[in-house]
Amino acid sequence: MNLIIDIGNTSIKLAVFNQKNQMMSLLKADSKNIFEKLQALIQKFKPDYAMISQVGKPIPGLNDFLNTHQITVWLLSNKLKLPFDIAYQSPDTIGADRLGLVAGAVLKQSHRDQLIIDAGTCVTYDFIDQNNIYRGGAISPGLNLRYKSLHNYTAALPLLHPTEKQVDLIGSDTVSSIQSGVIRGLAQEIEGFIVKYNLNFKPLTVYLTGGDEKLLDRYIKNKIFVSSKFLLLEGINFILNLNK
Helix, strand or coil: CEEEEEECCCCEEEEEECCCCCEEEEEEECCCCHHHHHHHHHHHHCCCEEEEEECCCCCCCHHHHHHHCCCEEEECCCCCCCCCEECCCCHHHCCHHHHHHHHHHHHHCCCCCEEEEEECCEEEEEEECCCCEEEEEEEEECHHHHHHHHHHCCCCCCCCCCCCCCCCCCCCCHHHHHHHHHHHHHHHHHHHHHHHHHHHCCCCEEEEECCCHHHHHCCCCCCCEEECCCHHHHHHHHHHHHHC
16 A cells, blocks of 8 residues: 655645555645544555655654654655656756656656646646656646735735635626736636647647646636646656665
8 A cells, every 4th residue: 555645735645555556535725633543544554655745834743653653755856757758957956746646647647748737725837748758848837825925015905815706797887807817827827828839749648737727727728738637746756666
């Protein structure tokens, strides 16, 4: 059994995969209850290996906790064996989540031009070409960062949050104008990237994943992308298997 620990900027996910690479369990945790939830998973599934993908704040004592349970642990980085080559000019700065996402795309479909869009705290765009070479991409603010920047750097604009309600193109007041600018604006950004990549790379597979994927999906007219909710976790598990 493999234990995957994804420490993101806003949440922590704990997943267990069996030898057939099937996800057996998925839990959300935070810094206060992570050890309690890990203990329950370890007792139930008895994993031998673990990989930590860390972009958020480190969890003190996490490695020691896993080691006491005789679990072999890897920290995901570009120094590990990966299912792709890297042509990024600063490979040591690539976030572990981006490595995992690209690995997930390779797992799904190797040797094809692929764009992976992760709509989370930040929106990352990662491109891997048909030769399985990771070329890089782009990083922009996610929905909540956009709301916070409008509130923090202006004197009068309120702090809003993503809404599940339909957002009109034309805002009729300040609140609806912010919602249109943030949600529809980000959707237009994503669609613009897809269009530009499609002009340069055909055929192109596009993945849209991340916490805000479902919310943004309804505003994106270009429906050529593949929705993949667990792409990151599957990619991390793929890398773990390569390094056993």
